[in-house]
Amino acid sequence: MKAKLLTGAIAAAGLMAISATANTAHAGTLDDVRAAGELKCGINTGLPGFAFTDDKGNWTGFDVAYCRALAGAVLGDPDKVKWVNLTGKNRFPALTSGEIDVLSRNTTWTFSRDVDLGFTFVGVNYYDGQGFIGRTALGAKSAKELDGASVCIQTGTTTELNLADFFRINDIEYEPVPIETNEEARKAYEAERCDVYTTDASGLAATRSTFPDANAHMVFPEIISKEPLGPLVRQGDDQWADVARWTLNALINAEEFGVTQANVAELAKGTDNPEINRMLGSEGSLADMLGLSKDWAVNAIKAEGNYSEIFERYLGTNTSLGIARGLNALWKDGGILYAPPMR
Amino acid sequence: MSNPTLNDDGDQFDVRRLLTDERSRGIVLQLAVLLAVALVIAFITANTLANLQRAGLASGFGFLTDTAFFDINQKLIDYTSQSTFGRALVVGFLNTILVSAMGIVTATLIGFTAGVLRLSRNWIISRAVTAYVEFTRNVPVLLQIIFWWATLTALPKVRDSLSIGDAAYLNNRGMRLPAPILEAGMEWVFAAVFLGIVAAIILSRWARKRQEQTGQTFPSGWAGLGLIIGLPLIVYYILGQPLEWDVPVRKRFNFDGGFNVTPELIALWLALSTYTGAFISEIVRSGILSVSRGQTEAAFALGLRPNQTMRLVIIPQALRVIIPPLTSQYLNLTKNSSLAIAIGYQDLVSIGGTILNQSGQALEVVGIWMAVYLSLSLLTSAYMNWYNKRIALVER
Numbered sequence: 132m133k134a135k136l137l138t139g140a141i142a143a144a145g146l147m148a149i150s151a152t153a154n155t156a157h158a159g160t161l162d163d164v165r166a167a168g169e170l171k172c173g174i175n176t177g178l179p180g181f182a183f184t185d186d187k188g189n190w191t192g193f194d195v196a197y198c199r200a201l202a203g204a205v206l207g208d209p210d211k212v213k214w215v216n217l218t219g220k221n222r223f224p225a226l227t228s229g230e231i232d233v234l235s236r237n238t239t240w241t242f243s244r245d246v247d248l249g250f251t252f253v254g255v256n257y258y259d260g261q262g263f264i265g266r267t268a269l270g271a272k273s274a275k276e277l278d279g280a281s282v283c284i285q286t287g288t289t290t291e292l293n294l295a296d297f298f299r300i301n302d303i304e305y306e307p308v309p310i311e312t313n314e315e316a317r318k319a320y321e322a323e324r325c326d327v328y329t330t331d332a333s334g335l336a337a338t339r340s341t342f343p344d345a346n347a348h349m350v351f352p353e354i355i356s357k358e359p360l361g362p363l364v365r366q367g368d369d370q371w372a373d374v375a376r377w378t379l380n381a382l383i384n385a386e387e388f389g390v391t392q393a394n395v396a397e398l399a400k401g402t403d404n405p406e407i408n409r410m411l412g413s414e415g416s417l418a419d420m421l422g423l424s425k426d427w428a429v430n431a432i433k434a435e436g437n438y439s440e441i442f443e444r445y446l447g448t449n450t451s452l453g454i455a456r457g458l459n460a461l462w463k464d465g466g467i468l469y470a471p472p473m474r
Numbered sequence: 475m476s477n478p479t480l481n482d483d484g485d486q487f488d489v490r491r492l493l494t495d496e497r498s499r500g501i502v503l504q505l506a507v508l509l510a511v512a513l514v515i516a517f518i519t520a521n522t523l524a525n526l527q528r529a530g531l532a533s534g535f536g537f538l539t540d541t542a543f544f545d546i547n548q549k550l551i552d553y554t555s556q557s558t559f560g561r562a563l564v565v566g567f568l569n570t571i572l573v574s575a576m577g578i579v580t581a582t583l584i585g586f587t588a589g590v591l592r593l594s595r596n597w598i599i600s601r602a603v604t605a606y607v608e609f610t611r612n613v614p615v616l617l618q619i620i621f622w623w624a625t626l627t628a629l630p631k632v633r634d635s636l637s638i639g640d641a642a643y644l645n646n647r648g649m650r651l652p653a654p655i656l657e658a659g660m661e662w663v664f665a666a667v668f669l670g671i672v673a674a675i676i677l678s679r680w681a682r683k684r685q686e687q688t689g690q691t692f693p694s695g696w697a698g699l700g701l702i703i704g705l706p707l708i709v710y711y712i713l714g715q716p717l718e719w720d721v722p723v724r725k726r727f728n729f730d731g732g733f734n735v736t737p738e739l740i741a742l743w744l745a746l747s748t749y750t751g752a753f754i755s756e757i758v759r760s761g762i763l764s765v766s767r768g769q770t771e772a773a774f775a776l777g778l779r780p781n782q783t784m785r786l787v788i789i790p791q792a793l794r795v796i797i798p799p800l801t802s803q804y805l806n807l808t809k810n811s812s813l814a815i816a817i818g819y820q821d822l823v824s825i826g827g828t829i830l831n832q833s834g835q836a837l838e839v840v841g842i843w844m845a846v847y848l849s850l851s852l853l854t855s856a857y858m859n860w861y862n863k864r865i866a867l868v869e870r
């Protein structure tokens with residue numbers, strides 16, 4: 132019996148040693164994704180426009196489209212994605228621990244997340260800001276008139292911190308009502324557990340679009356923060372960060388060059404615009420530098436189209452969300468969306 | 475057994491005997507196993523620490539002194555968004571304690587009442603209690619918490635609040651009660667309460683002694699109650715009623731003044747009490763049934779009345795069976811309170827989660843959670859074990 136215990140202990144020690152070596156010999160994320168044959172992408176648990184299920188039960192939306200493009204660029208097939216639904220709270224541990232390869236979940240790029248939490252934001256795909264939604268019947272015209280109100284708020288977000296700052300600076304009292312997910316927050320707001328709900332303005336538009344009586348609710352004029360949203364990866368794997376960053380840039384540049392889902396295959400054969408040629412691989416060797424196959428950008432754009440197509444399909448003025456491009460228009464159209472050149 | 479490595483002669487040490495002598499061989503082997511286990515643990519710890527350091531995680535507990543920057547809606551101690559993470563954790567800890575303590579008290583009351591009623595000869599009462607027990611203990615407590623929360627948020631809106639004597643208001647944002655404002659002199663009233671309790675204890679000791687010596691009874695329960703309530707009341711009126719009430723006033727969005735009991739707290743409290751109460755009622759029933767019928771008959775034969783029989787004969791013996799499983803139920807209730815997160819009651823887990831997210835110190839926060847729940851559980855069971863020992867049957 133005792134001898135058995137002893138051998139058991141030694142065997143356990145051996146196992147630990149093996150798993151330890153496996154841990155330390157961690158390969159690059161790009162190789163991991165290729166080896167697994169699928170991209171593990173962290174998305175929202177459900178936010179109209181950004182990540183929601185279509186009538187066939189497939190995940191779709193603005194944030195989802197980015198991961199599909201990335202899977203196209205890396206694996207050549209936008210469907211090879213494993214979706215991991217994450218709340219505001221468990222999204223960061225999921226990325227740190229390697230449960231996901233990339234987080235595309237309307238996440239605000241902040242100093243502490245970039246520097247302290249050990250992530251790399253690969254760019255901004257949506258310039259947002261925090262706002263409030265409330266019932267028009269309240270008679271309040273501005274968020275500064277909310278003295279004494281109950282405010283529904285998603286926990287573990289930057290909005291929670293902005294909210295506290297805003298009310299403290301303006302010296303007004305409020306009752307925070309913390310809620311875990313956007314869906315639950317919407318229900319609490321509908322039940323009038325709170326007077327106003329605060330989150331990113333895009334999220335407010337998305338939430339308002341689901342109300343049967345959308346006109347009885349108004350989005351307050353104040354935008355109380357800058358919320359640049361974008362995909363992020365773990366810090367320390369620069370190759371993977373480059374792949375993620377340039378996939379996003381390719382989508383934005385594609386809009387600028389007029390490359391669309393419909394014409395990308397045609398344009399990939401070669402055009403008289405060297406920038407398009409370099410991006411789509413008929414000229415130069417950008418793909419080799421990135422460690423991807425020559426048609427990476429073609430596959431990325433094929434997935435859901437360029438930035439403009441994705442935006443208009445899920446968020447634009449023709450959707451129930453009805454968000455105008457605004458800040459998110461290309462730099463030459465009066466917005467601040469500006470991707471570095473592909474050269 | 476003083477030193478197993480010495481042989482029985484006591485003066486000469488022989489290495490060979492370590493393997494030939496059965497007893498010393500056993501000890502050597504056990505030491506070897508212990509050493510191996512210690513090595514494995516040391517290895518795992520060192521490996522984990524090294525990996526964490528490499529990943530840049532787990533940088534210590536320094537973050538507890540950083541500013542929190544978020545607000546909390548239910549706080550038993552002063553807290554603002556300018557306070558530290560550490561203080562936020564304490565606020566969450568106190569909220570956990572509050573709901574657990576409230577839950578334990580009501581679950582015990584519900585449990586004892588239901589347990590006794592289920593044994594009632596009245597068919598309707600016993601069946602109604604059976605239905606309650608079987609329903610609540612077979613539906614997951616998380617669903618019950620959500621059910622109560624949904625029910626409470628379906629109460630009238632703020633502008634149609636149910637008014638209770640124009641002093642307290644009930645709406646879907648909770649219960650707004652008048653808050654006491656203590657003025658100078660109130661400390662003497664509290665002192666009087668304390669004095670009353672001490673006097674009541676002395677009185678009951680004296681009464682018991684007198685009964686043992688002379689057989690005469692004294693209504694020490696009623697007299698004690700009179701002391702505990704009467705003394706402070708007299709002091710309160712002598713000092714000119716040093717207590718004001720801050721009555722809630724309706725404002726534009728909410729009531730102002732007084733204090734608010736959130737629907738989250740009420741929902742969690744109700745769900746935990748009724749859920750755990752169902753289990754406790756079964757424990758109480760089993761305890762009572764474990765006391766043999768002969769005890770009751772013997773008590774009746776001695777001329778004790780039914781309620782005396784229950785109080786003096788049945789319950790003391792039943793308690794010995796009840797206490798150990800009751801302890802587990804208390805522990806369960808405390809741990810189940812962490813389901814608060816589902817409805818946004820800001821307990822230790824909810825606030826810890828926010829801190830985890832804002833600071834990124836996942837392992838430290840999880841470590842704190844485990845340490846707190848472990849110590850709460852150990853404290854509860856230590857107290858219950860002490861109580862169990864006190865009421866245990868004294869064998870002569």
